[in-house]
Amino acid sequence: MKSNWKRNSVIYIIILLAAVLLFSFLMPSGTEPAEVPLSLVVSMSQNDEIQKITVEGDLLIVTTVTGQEIKAFKEINATLSDIQGLKLDNVVVDIKGSSGINWGSLLINFLPFMLLIFLFFLIFRQARGANNQAMSFGRSRARLFPANRTTVTFADVAGVEEAKQDMQEVVEFLKSREKFTTLGARIPKGVLLIGPPGTGKTLMARAVAGEADVPFFSISGSEFVEMFVGVGASRVRDLFDQAKRNTPCIIFIDEIDAVGRQRGTGLGGSHDEREQTLNQILVEMDGFDTNTSVIVIAATNRPDILDPALLRPGRFDRRVMLDLPDIVGRLAILKVHSNGKPLDKDVGLEVVAKGTVGFSGADLANVVNEAAILAARHSKKVISLKDFEESIDRVLAGPERKSRKISPKEKEMIAYHEAGHALVARMLPNADPVHKISIVARGMALGYTKQLPAEDRYIHTRSQFKDALATLFAGDVAVELIFNERTTGAHDDIKRATELARRMVTDYGMSDKLGMRTFGNKQEMVFLGREISEQKDYSERFALEIDREIDLLIVEGRKCAVGILTKNKPKLKQLATKLINQETLEGEGLEQVFGDIGLSKPVKRVKKTNIPVPVKPVAEGEKVLQPKKAPAKPQLVPKQTPAPSD
Numbered sequence: 001m002k003s004n005w006k007r008n009s010v011i012y013i014i015i016l017l018a019a020v021l022l023f024s025f026l027m028p029s030g031t032e033p034a035e036v037p038l039s040l041v042v043s044m045s046q047n048d049e050i051q052k053i054t055v056e057g058d059l060l061i062v063t064t065v066t067g068q069e070i071k072a073f074k075e076i077n078a079t080l081s082d083i084q085g086l087k088l089d090n091v092v093v094d095i096k097g098s099s100g101i102n103w104g105s106l107l108i109n110f111l112p113f114m115l116l117i118f119l120f121f122l123i124f125r126q127a128r129g130a131n132n133q134a135m136s137f138g139r140s141r142a143r144l145f146p147a148n149r150t151t152v153t154f155a156d157v158a159g160v161e162e163a164k165q166d167m168q169e170v171v172e173f174l175k176s177r178e179k180f181t182t183l184g185a186r187i188p189k190g191v192l193l194i195g196p197p198g199t200g201k202t203l204m205a206r207a208v209a210g211e212a213d214v215p216f217f218s219i220s221g222s223e224f225v226e227m228f229v230g231v232g233a234s235r236v237r238d239l240f241d242q243a244k245r246n247t248p249c250i251i252f253i254d255e256i257d258a259v260g261r262q263r264g265t266g267l268g269g270s271h272d273e274r275e276q277t278l279n280q281i282l283v284e285m286d287g288f289d290t291n292t293s294v295i296v297i298a299a300t301n302r303p304d305i306l307d308p309a310l311l312r313p314g315r316f317d318r319r320v321m322l323d324l325p326d327i328v329g330r331l332a333i334l335k336v337h338s339n340g341k342p343l344d345k346d347v348g349l350e351v352v353a354k355g356t357v358g359f360s361g362a363d364l365a366n367v368v369n370e371a372a373i374l375a376a377r378h379s380k381k382v383i384s385l386k387d388f389e390e391s392i393d394r395v396l397a398g399p400e401r402k403s404r405k406i407s408p409k410e411k412e413m414i415a416y417h418e419a420g421h422a423l424v425a426r427m428l429p430n431a432d433p434v435h436k437i438s439i440v441a442r443g444m445a446l447g448y449t450k451q452l453p454a455e456d457r458y459i460h461t462r463s464q465f466k467d468a469l470a471t472l473f474a475g476d477v478a479v480e481l482i483f484n485e486r487t488t489g490a491h492d493d494i495k496r497a498t499e500l501a502r503r504m505v506t507d508y509g510m511s512d513k514l515g516m517r518t519f520g521n522k523q524e525m526v527f528l529g530r531e532i533s534e535q536k537d538y539s540e541r542f543a544l545e546i547d548r549e550i551d552l553l554i555v556e557g558r559k560c561a562v563g564i565l566t567k568n569k570p571k572l573k574q575l576a577t578k579l580i581n582q583e584t585l586e587g588e589g590l591e592q593v594f595g596d597i598g599l600s601k602p603v604k605r606v607k608k609t610n611i612p613v614p615v616k617p618v619a620e621g622e623k624v625l626q627p628k629k630a631p632a633k634p635q636l637v638p639k640q641t642p643a644p645s646d
Contacts, residue, residue, distance in 0.1 A: 159329030232277030398443025420478025469557030
């Protein structure tokens, strides 16, 4: 791109200079001699007013005694001696050959034609280049990294030890192929790296190439398909041809789901360009012509949409999972990215690893980089723990917005909102511990309460979800309890609570009434040929029951928050006052505030058995629910009648 710009600039400069030159030749000069008739020259000669005469063919250039130059034309075929009346005794006559070529006139006459020829040459050259470029559409766009340029190794990859062990076999095969072939073993032709974004799939592929010290072809799945038919398949053929000429080598296809999606789900049928590209990939990986010295490594975060023919043994017959790292993996990743950076003595990477639950490898790299930027911004020589904590908050919620003007009443409402979240989370035993409370605007949030789990969790219980629901509603409950008003500040909390309650009922089977089954076939992302909305696999009767169970969980969570905040209203006011004065409470300071207001230990939650459930009226004409609803009423009477006797 840069060379094309330079070449075009040179062409434009040449055209501009040619135009200036032509303009200068065509425009008359200010010192050009005046034209006079020959009779005037004769008269001047008789009056001794001529100093010199220069003869150029039929042109006379006369220089007067005053130094003025004039010019006149002789008669055709007349010589100087034939012109009667001219006195040449005291006149210098300079006769130039008439056969000389006037290059100035010639250039003026032929310059436009030369410019036209030059322009036609440029147009023809560019057209030929465009034709060559059109013919090169079928060439592969893969970037080749030679063996001596790939410096990434397994030492640069951390937090995915199991994946490194799986990929180590690929490295050993590329280094010593005979070790496997003598035993009749066949190395996988394709390795599919699966994991969320930022978990290091591309880095793992580069590390394999660096460890094996082989050439590395890198290309994205979207680079195969162009607007011309057959370009994708041609690029696939060219890519594998280049790889076979550089064997042993690795081909890395990033985001392979761009061309590897299931066939028959698009709008173009068998003539779809994407499907033709996929067909060519299938043939190249395991067709009649096979080459075991070329290993294909692909990465995706959507393995569910890939074509089954692509995942079968012989093509991508090995899947390597790269999940979000646990605390040990996060600590190892932080050590890799902080290597070579000056850290303060108070920086404990174990503390940073505990505070980054759910972070991917890319997120952790961003945390370390943001901490270094913050330290440099404040002209520090080392990176402190405070820089890391601020960096984590920036990654989670965005930078602080202290310039945002908030009225005192709104600030008080925000403080009570966040204090309500923190107090209820502190009182519930199954809620995550509160690590930080802030009413400083950050990103799109006016304030936030950060909870950090004590340990990595892979299984969540119903009690944890119920405490999470109560914590989400606590902010709105606190504002309503103090100001007797509801605000829009709880919009995100309500949305998250509703989604959590729906998942508890429809996905996790946590409803006693509906039983252990799922409801609805959800597609979290939209692709061509897939359902845009949820596919209902249940009747309208169950839809009504699902809504009732969701309402039951929401009402129960809100009632739990109301009960805790009503009972601890003085402590809520104390916590909100502290928050208004200090704006941010975290770490040991937050624990001291909890201790001062009497919240040193969480109180175990008392589970109520008789919680009033809001019953929605049955839709008119719905007869299926009547038999199930009728026996429910008499069952409540025996449960209430023994209570007075006890």
